[in-house]
Amino acid sequence: MNTKEIELVPVHEGRALLGEGPIWVAASGLIYTVDIEGKKVDVYDPATGETRIISVGFRVGAVVPREQGGLVIAGEDGLYALDPETGSLEAMAKPTNEPNGNRFNDGKCDPKGRFWVGTMSMTENPKQGTLYRLDLDGQLHSIVSGVTISNGLAWNAAGDTFYYIDTPTNEIMAYDYDAETGELSHARLVTRFSSEEGSPDGMTIDAEDKLWVAHWGGWRVSRIDPATGERMTVIPLPAQNVTSCVFAGEDLMDLYITTARTGLSEDQLAEQPHAGGLFRIRPGVRGTSTIAYRG
Ligand code: ZN
Numbered sequence: 001m002n003t004k005e006i007e008l009v010p011v012h013e014g015r016a017l018l019g020e021g022p023i024w025v026a027a028s029g030l031i032y033t034v035d036i037e038g039k040k041v042d043v044y045d046p047a048t049g050e051t052r053i054i055s056v057g058f059r060v061g062a063v064v065p066r067e068q069g070g071l072v073i074a075g076e077d078g079l080y081a082l083d084p085e086t087g088s089l090e091a092m093a094k095p096t097n098e099p100n101g102n103r104f105n106d107g108k109c110d111p112k113g114r115f116w117v118g119t120m121s122m123t124e125n126p127k128q129g130t131l132y133r134l135d136l137d138g139q140l141h142s143i144v145s146g147v148t149i150s151n152g153l154a155w156n157a158a159g160d161t162f163y164y165i166d167t168p169t170n171e172i173m174a175y176d177y178d179a180e181t182g183e184l185s186h187a188r189l190v191t192r193f194s195s196e197e198g199s200p201d202g203m204t205i206d207a208e209d210k211l212w213v214a215h216w217g218g219w220r221v222s223r224i225d226p227a228t229g230e231r232m233t234v235i236p237l238p239a240q241n242v243t244s245c246v247f248a249g250e251d252l253m254d255l256y257i258t259t260a261r262t263g264l265s266e267d268q269l270a271e272q273p274h275a276g277g278l279f280r281i282r283p284g285v286r287g288t289s290t291i292a293y294r295g
Contacts, residue, residue, distance in 0.1 A: 046248070111155055148166055235255075259277055
């Protein structure tokens, strides 16, 4: 295992209460992240170093680009089209059987452009969440129920395997994936985090089909071989709660990493002044592109 401490740049500091779900929109060269508890989407422009804030007025768990233009966000109670220029919102889909006190959390598009996004109880009641799939016709389907904190999602390059994290299980799971029907089968364990590693949160996948997983409570991002569970690379971060990551840049070799301030005491915040920041490193591996919703 090799440990990388190269070029770890906090690109916008201390802005996010709960920074999450970074995406790279190649056409505009922008990085979007959500700040779930800050009820906003942050738009970072690597060319200028500036961050623009889009306030949405409710908790936002995930953002994805939309092929026809604009963005899709997962709000507290449903999915919305967001115009990033005007901030205007349009309801797209709402689940019908969500328990009170649930909200949407992490989400991502599959290789066919369907939007997968899960829910969780805001008080973290066990097994109250569901992983949904928004098809290209706008219909929302319940896929995995009994989830506690629905988090990281990734598909391999062949499009036949789906990786998924329900954070409190401390496990990364794999499923067989039928890209034509969008169905999952044959759930199996990839790896389980030790208590020293924290809990797995968001993740992305590189061009060599290796997972890059954010460690909530674990001060790091790890590159993990899903075939063996091996931790191939560890990137230490100066923030305890690391939430997600994405590859970006023209060469897809910049890794952007989100972190959180929420839940840290005054003393912890004093020790982690960069907590909540967005970080960038070049780990020397090419990533995969952020996929847009095609509905
Ligand atoms: Zn997360």
